[in-house]
Amino acid sequence: MSENNKLENSISTVIKTILIFVILLTIASVILEISFSQDILIDSFEISGMNLLDFSIIFLLFMIPVSRSTIMIIEFSKLDNQINAVSELVVLGIILGLVARIII
C-alpha cells in the first residue's frame, strides 16, 4: 500500500467511524426528546448549556476535521512533506485556539 493510500484510508476510517457515532447519538437524542421531554439522567449533566447527549453530538462532529487534520500532519511529516505538514499544523492551531476561546 502506498503512503498516499494509507493517508486516505486512515482519514476515511476516522470520518466514517465518527459520523456513525454522530448519527446514532442524534437518533438517540431525538428519541429521548420525543419520548421523555425531561430525562433526568441526561439533563442532570450539563456542559456549555447543553445536556450530555447534545454536547457529545456537537463534540464528535467538531472532532471530524480536527482528527483528519491531525492524521494529515502525522502522515505528511512521515512523507517528509514539510510544507503540507506545517500548513495543516497552522490550521489545527487556529481551530484549537478557537476551541480554547470557548472553554476559557
Add this chain to the structure above:
Amino acid sequence: MDILLFVYILSTSFIAGIIGSLLGLGGGIILVPALTILFDMPMHEAIGVSFIGVLVNSSSSSLVYIKNRITDMRLSSILELGAVTGSIIGAYTALLIDSNVLSAVFGVVLGYVAIDMYRKLKKNSEDNNIKSRSDDEREYFDESTNKTITYSVIREKEGTILSIIGGIFSGLLGLGGGAIFVPIMNRIMKVPIKVAIATSSFMIGVTSLVGALIFFNNGFIDVVIASPIILGIFFGAQIGSRINKTIDKQILTNIFCLVLIYIAVRMIINGLEIEVLNL
C-alpha cells in the same frame, strides 16, 4: 421541540441534502433561505445551524470522494490556510452585520451561484488543462472515461490568497464556499473539475468548523434545531449520491437555477425590507 416543527425541519434538511448532493452544492445554500423564509428563524441563527449541516454534508460526501481517490489532500492542506483565514474574517464580520444586510448579501451570492451553474451547463468546463507543467505530477482515475488523468497544480500562491475570498463567504453566510473554491482550483490552478469538487468538499469541513466554533461561542447555534438538520442532511446526501446517475441533471439544474433565482430575489427583498405581496 414541537414534533411538527421537527418533522418540517427534518424534511427541509433532507431535501437540502438530496439537492446538495445531486448538484455538488453544500446544504447551506438551501438551508439558510429555508430556515429564514419558511421558519422565520433569525439570519444569524440560521447561519449558525447551517454550519453544522455543511459540516455533516462535507464529511459524508468526502467519504465517497476519498474512496474514489479523487481528493487532492496536498492541495487541500495548502488552500485551507487561506480558506480558514477567510472564514474567521467572514464569521466575525457576520456577527457585526445586521440580519437584513446579511440577507441581501446572501441573495446576491445566491444569484451569482445560479447564474454560474447555468453557465457551466451551457459551456462544459470539463478538464480544460491536464497537461503537465512541472515535475510535480499528480493523477486520479476517471471512472466515466476509464482513464488515468495526469495533472499538475499551478499558481499555488495565487490560489491560496484567492481562497481567502471563498473562506470569507463561507464564514459570512454559513455556506460551504464551494461555489468559489471550485472555480479557483479549476480555472486558476488548472485542476481537473472532478478533483476540484472533491478537494473543495474536503476543505469545506474545516471552514465550516471554524464558522461553527465562532457562532457557537456567541450563542448562535441551537443544538435542538441542529439534530433534525444533522439527520436530514446526512440521509438526504446518502439518497442523493445513490440516485445521482438515474436523474437527468440538465433538467434538474435548469429547474433549480430558477428556484435559486426566486429565492435570491426573496432574500434581497427581505434584506431591503421591501413590502411585497406574499408570493
